[in-house]
Amino acid sequence: MKIELCLYSGYKIYPGHGKRYARTDGRVYTFLNAKCEASFLMKRNPREITWTVLYRRKHKKGQQEEVQKKRSRRTTKFQRAITGASLTEIMAKRNQKPEVRKAQREQAVKAAKEKKKADQATKRKAPAKAAARGTQQKTKAVKTVKAAAPRVGGKR
Numbered sequence: 001m002k003i004e005l006c007l008y009s010g011y012k013i014y015p016g017h018g019k020r021y022a023r024t025d026g027r028v029y030t031f032l033n034a035k036c037e038a039s040f041l042m043k044r045n046p047r048e049i050t051w052t053v054l055y056r057r058k059h060k061k062g063q064q065e066e067v068q069k070k071r072s073r074r075t076t077k078f079q080r081a082i083t084g085a086s087l088t089e090i091m092a093k094r095n096q097k098p099e100v101r102k103a104q105r106e107q108a109v110k111a112a113k114e115k116k117k118a119d120q121a122t123k124r125k126a127p128a129k130a131a132a133r134g135t136q137q138k139t140k141a142v143k144t145v146k147a148a149a150p151r152v153g154g155k156r
Helices: 034-041 053-058 087-095 098-136
Strands: 019-022 028-031
Touching: 019 034, 028 034
Parallel strands: none
Antiparallel strands: 019 028
């Protein structure tokens, strides 16, 4: 004994009941009764018809009350390492005293400034060398450009 489901209403169709509808494209639909078939042929949306299973599911009707609302998990703080620094390094920096951290920052700033001065000094020397090279390599070959041929015909 095979029990089928109505395509429109979602109710069970027992043997000897129901109606089958075959479309020209080859699809076969099974309906519980003429009411379901007529509603389907009128292109009524079963989710908007109150007596269908789809409507009841969509609007959460008749579900068991044992099912409680899902409990949302509380967010937990989690420490993760950042690329370039391991978790132990991060924790060590966090636990440092502010005076030590400030001294390290000042030292890093001094080092950066010294490096910048050194870079500028090398840049100042570089243009002088380039100027010396430029005086030697100023003679370039001159290209000969042909003059355009005179046009024939004139204006129209």
